[in-house]
Ligand SMILES: Nc1ncnc2c1ncn2[C@@H]1O[C@H](COP(=O)(O)OP(=O)(O)OP(=O)(O)O)[C@@H](O)[C@H]1O
């Protein structure tokens with residue numbers, strides 16, 4: 001029998017029971033559509049998170065204090081106040097460090113006229129702007145002289161400005177931070193991505209030490225390396241510098257270093273697992289779809305016993321019958337797979353647009369989905385087809 | 401037809417068929433020996449349960465004898481595997497059934513073309529041959545009707561067209577008039593007469609003596625054994 005004859009038989013058969021064909025294909029359609037959509041969602045989410053991480057800063061390396069150790073009890077990471085301004089100054093001298101931004105973070109009530117909100121107050125230095133990739137919208141950022149002279153000046157994020165109804169015209173006016181008056185000297189451009197990055201008040205680090213916290217510790221030191229490639233070198237240099245300064249010889253550091261590369265790597269790992277998980281869930285529905293096909297093919301073989309007998313009487317060999325039923329199962333699963341890809345692509349597009357990472361289309365997923373539905377067709381079609389092929393023509397012809 | 405008896409197309413030599421039902425053995429054919437000459441029109445007549453259909457299944461290579469030899473058109477059939485039997489059915493045998501056995505929801509044209517598909521004939525060629533077979537049987541205006549849109553007599557003529565389209569050495573008909581009224585039945589028998597006149601070998605199975613009268617020769621079967629050979 002020719003392949004074209006087999007395809008012709010399969011198509012005319014699928015055309016005669018349209019409702020049944022549609023219902024049988026539904027399982028495969030749902031399976032393939034969910035594989036395509038879920039993989040696209042996983043990839044989209046990963047891309048979205050990576051973008052946001054990149055917007056956090058350029059070649060960013062963050063040093064945080066380690067945990068406080070009291071006897072055998074280890075406190076939470078970051079609970080120690082081991083990092084100081086002097087550490088930050090020392091790190092600024094390292095070769096591959098472009099800018100350093102020590103920061104001391106507290107939460108304070110900010111009052112402007114009748115409006116108020118509790119905002120994150122960051123005491124920092126001019127390096128904060130380049131390290132965390134901010135840009136000034138209006139006014140200016142904290143200057144070195146403001147830090148040197150403990151000036152009571154403040155720069156606010158875009159969200160904070162909106163929340164407190166502060167505009168261009170408010171530059172030079174006085175705002176109240178933690179009960180003390182500060183002069184507003186600048187408003188930053190919104191970064192987008194994470195909104196918390198735009199909702200904060202920045203004041204000189206020295207002023208924060210003097211008025212708000214009363215020590216010379218810092219809650220973190222942000223650094224930007226000169227290039228992506230320098231990140232690892234910088235991390236190593238930071239480690240040796242700080243170990244030396246803190247007198248650590250046993251390798252148990254009282255600080256920790258996080259780099260963007262690490263974060264991106266972690267996100268990559270997590271999303272890899274996520275993709276596998278989602279693809280696994282979707283494969284289960286594909287499996288269920290395959291069982292649906294097998295079920296309908298078995299019913300079909302039974303219903304068409306007499307037809308099989310007739311075909312054998314007029315010259316069909318076992319393998320002709322086998323191919324006929326197998327191609328029918330393949331046609332079902334392949335047609336279901338193609339429709340499923342269409343549905344999956346539309347769903348990915350909808351979800352991507354809604355979630356804001358745009359449309360991510362991976363041809364590899366489609367190839368895998370088509371391959372998968374073909375395999376499903378063969379695996380679940382071969383048994384019913386061989387049942388048909390093995391029928392004894394005499395018995396089949398007598399079947400009512 | 402004695403001149404043709406010299407070259408038998410069918411040779412059955414002490415053929416038996418026993419149905420093995422596990423606990424009981426049902427003998428349906430007992431040591432049947434029979435020759436059918438090329439171009440002969442033979443009727444096999446017998447009451448219900450006498451083994452007619454069993455014989456037709458063996459002659460038609462749908463079933464194998466339990467013992468004995470069957471040679472069809474020079475080919476010893478007992479040596480063939482399932483694919484070999486299918487090939488013999490495809491090339492050498494045309495079946496006509498009592499209940500027509502057309503493929504449902506399939507046009508007369510496609511039904512008649514199907515045996516050619518299993519011979520590997522291209523679609524265009526087989527539709528052409530199927531159409532001419534149907535036209536010869538007076539169904540030129542029913543090509544695209546499906547079986548449920550045809551009368552019993554028309555369906556049986558489609559069945560005969562399907563049996564003829566491959567030009568087989570042997571046409572086997574099991575009660576071909578059994579489901580037809582007397583008029584359509586007579587028409588079908590007339591068709592067999594015409595085919596015979598064109599030189600085809602026909603084996604017709606029936607329980608009806610009147611139907612058997614259309615044939616050259618009738619073989620009577622009773623309890624799986626041949627009773628007598630009647631020459632007309
Ligand atoms: N598959 C089978 N299994 C067991 N016994 C069978 C089988 N087929 C036929 N028989 C038995 O073999 C004998 C002959 O049956 P067969 O069908 O050949 O008769 P027949 O002459 O065609 O009868 P009818 O005119 O009713 O069609 C019967 O006794 C029947 O019961």
Ligand SMILES: [Mg+2]
Pocket residue numbers: 452453454
């Ligand atoms: Mg019978």
